[in-house]
Amino acid sequence: METDLTLEIIGKGNSLPPFSARECIQTLTPISHGTLRRTINGTLVCIGNEGHRKFQSTISCKDRVPPAFEGFWKGTLLKVGCIQSLTQPVPQGTERVQLEREALSLHLYERSGKTWPIKEVGNQFVSLLAEFPGGFITYRPLLTMFVKNYHLETDEWGLSVGWTLELVEK
């Protein structure tokens, strides 16, 4: 309950003990890939592979207890339940939305902020009620990521532990 963030070494469970992850901050950034080039006619195009559209992320926190990072090394594979959500606009009349990533929790809401129920979710597809007037869908992605690096720090007399974890999507 203290955080929606989950960091799981597959098969070992969540690596966030109580009092280790309150007030976390997460960044989610697309990795650098592809290049912008001009055609012979001067039109700008992006030369890249859609399969390389991946995220990198940095998660940092300052709390009381250190996270269970023993066993985390560069290349360790984690299932990351993000706190940074992704949002896409949903035009009026849309009956089905495809999400770019697996979703952990979903919010469907119209432009006024009113929340709507979701009809059905399955395999990154979300079915909406026909009456939905258009708006946005926001979800927390579940990403499979590699550990890139991490940093731990303790303020002994301040009774606080800070940590930073750098991740790259598989």
Added chain:
Amino acid sequence: MRELLADLATTLGQVGPAFLQVPPNTAYPYISLEPNQRLQGLPGGPLVLTLSIKIWSRYAGTQEVLKLAKGVEDILQAYAPQTVKVCLKILESTLMLLTDGQTRVYTFRLKARLRGRTQ
């Protein structure tokens, strides 16, 4: 939010009389709960509430107020109510003697994060 404050007041009642609105002429010591700020991000998402819990004492010296503060802190650290999905974080605590020279106020400033409605 109201449900959380009411539950907190009831739970802190184990330490001493706890109020959201202190009745006139209440005998010391007592505890008061004051919500300071309420923040909601996403529609239907989690709610973050900043609040102060104050322990008021007129006992000569600090013994009574510190004993009550220890009791309150222990309860806050282990607070996990059945009725409200909430997590608390104590941000700071301070002890102050008011200008009347008799009343001591021990203040906990804390954040509460209440779960939102998600699908």
